[in-house]
Amino acid sequence: MTRASEPSRRTVLAAAVAAAAAGSVGPAAAATPTRSVKAPNGLVDNRAWTSYTDWRGGTAKGTRAVAGARPGLVLATPAGTTDYTDPHTKKTATWEYATWTAPVHRLTVPATEVIASWNAHTPAGTWIQVELTGTYSDGTATPWYVMGRWAAGDQDIKRTSVDDQSDGKSSIWTDTFSIDAPASGLRLASYRLRLTLYRTPGTRLTPTVWRLGAMGSDVPDRFTVPASTPGLAQELQVPRYSQEIHAGQYPEYDGGGEAWCSPTSSQMIIEFWSRRPTAEQLAWVDPAYADPQVCHAARYTFDYQYDGCGNWPFNAAYAATYRDLQGVVTRLGSLTDLETLIAAGIPAITSQSFLKSELTGAGYGTAGHLMTVIGFTADGDVIANDPASPDDSAVRRVYKRREWENVWLRTKRYNASGKVVSGTGGVCYLYFPAQPSSQQRKALAAVGIR
Template identity: 75%
Template sequence: MAGPTSRRTVLGAAVAAAASAGSLTSLSGAAAAPPSSGRAKAPAPLIDNHFWSSYTDWRSGGAAGTKAVAGRRPGLVIAAPAGLTEYTDPHTGSRASWEYAAWTSPVHRSVPATEVIASWNAHTPAGTWLQVELGGTYSDGTRTPWFVMGRWAAGDGDIRRTSVDDQSDGRATIWTDTFSIDDAASGLRLTAYQLRLTLYRKPGTKLTPTVWRLGAMASDIPDRFSVPASVPAGPARELPVPRYSQNTHVGQYPEYDNGGEAWCSPTSSQMIIEYWGRRPSAADLAWVNPDFADPQVCHAARFTFDHQYEGCGNWPFNAAYAATYRDMNAVVTRLSSLTDLENLVGAGIPAITSQSFLKEELTGAGYGTAGHLMAVIGFTAGGDVIANDPASPGNAAVRRVYRRADWEKIWLRTKRYNASGKVVSGTGGVCYLYWPDQPTAAQRRALAGVGIR
């Protein structure tokens, strides 16, 4: 079988132009290190997750026309527009006026980070959309401009959801959905950041986006070609996750990344969404050709599609799509080990993991890939990984068992050699986690164990 096509190919293109310079007057330098107590220091954390989601959270920071709303699911909405702006959609050429309001988070001092990936969960009714930006302070005290991390709407009737290319300040670059220090070996790190959320609506209406989760995963994963072998952490467990093959959709809707052969991410997302008992309605699917099997996968591809990247594998866009379903939450994060993943699965939370590998590196896959998403749904008694692999030839073949040692190497490493012997990137444990508003106590503990609250 030929390797699946995915958005996570090697990021080798040079940035065409630097983003315009800017500053964040509310950001300050990194906090001073605490005095030594004489005790041995614990290892510095490599991954930091921080999310704003409570009523108190939304009342903090800086509001310009937004307000916090209380209730079962606290959130942020437009109260009174801060102004009117024009936006020309680069993908349609359409120019329109939009009322807007903005919220700027408090400064979050994270682990000194080489990468940051934002996530958001929101309801954007027709006639509304949102933009998420990130700005921060480097370890030398200098500041970044505001970088756009995504322009997003659940639908595609008002704007085309999009990442923004050509953003760099000569020290860091935005690669589709990821803030990345250009030269990690230099020692430069991002030590603090803010997120700025701008909500848009059609002028003269009472419409508003509602955002109930906004945050980011910051990390400093060391360069590594391999990772130490881990020991299985628990008994066998397999979750009843539906099985869908992206290859069922080869050639369908080629306007969305050439069709199903590239739909590993939305196919994996749809499997996990349905595991939690959610799915699009018949009305939602009315646009899909009735002759196509599993139309909900076509739906997921359309509504995760990044019109700048021209693919369905934008990580935060997949999480935001999952959160459009009733009472769902979703984030992009990194896990540090297969043990973390076992604890989540053991609590009933599957994960969608991103990895790249040569054909010979993943026994039984039958293909190699520059980047691919799969749903991890269980572990065998011996600790091997049970995955729903959407690159399988059909739904019946989606369930796979992959060797533990193979999996932790291809998923957790940050560098590898490709077939030509060139060093290329790995994801260092990136995954999507989706869960409902009312998780069990065990699920809350498992999420808290990986820094998600």
């Protein structure tokens, strides 16, 4: 949960890092636009590269597509070497690198925001960088923006977003490409993504990237949203973890557990899918601490530039470090979409902000908070595992449907000072098997995910 004194990432840009994109190469030649996957609500466009054909379809410089049950992209022959100075450790190291650039993707929903997400394996001695460039609706082009420098571990580099990226028309806000003045009518019409894979020179190590994609959206400014009609009474049995029992633990990660809503929610769903860290992976955690896997999730989702654990794509990427799991960031259009997922056995992590008076029974207000939706009552109210609970036994909550959908789906709200601030507009994380069941595949497709 965002601390009361901490502005939302959508309001303020954090302190700058003076680091240029390491290993960046010029934009690849133009390519045939790719096919969109448009969510039924008409506000969101999802595109993901996951198949062997997808990976063979891009522009490769030193990378190679690999087939198999989970096709991916690996570093085959380095395109060159580069020095990278980690802005958080000040250490400079030399890395071999190779690149893969996706074809142009023309958005069916010209977007005010784009959020990339990825799933990858990065053994020690490797890491990846994800970048985005695009064309505006006025025909001009963006620069190449860094959307994240990421490794599953934290020994080689410190995973990080990159601030101070703007061209006067758009900016990067931690993990989100955003049009600076949406009211002007300017939109992003198309984009390309670029992967750079890094490894220790002279080795045969390689990252493996299984999924790369982005969600573009143009959600209208709205203080309220239409009420949905209840359509499902079902509850999934998801483990319950409180962030609050970790208050004061490992303050180097976002001040400690009181701010760990995102990794706590992630860990709940990871364990719903029967995955969890090994005893060896948890050996660094103080044995006196309960639920050490929540501490582990906080450490390995932490964004050293954002100085927090709430980077949305970093949480999805963390989930995908577990065996045969995928993670994506998207937006949904209604509680009906969530009902579709719950009916197929897929819980969701949702992002919302609200005053204490706006969500009955919460007992707090927040500038940004993640919780896990696990089902619906017979009356259609939302059953959520809310990590902002005093202990694990209190995590399961029931929130009034109409209140909950409004604080989740709106894009404008009034804060405690009466100032108009932003809302997340239906952002959620979805974690699901690498090989979904037929029912799960249909439910994901119904909300625009493949």
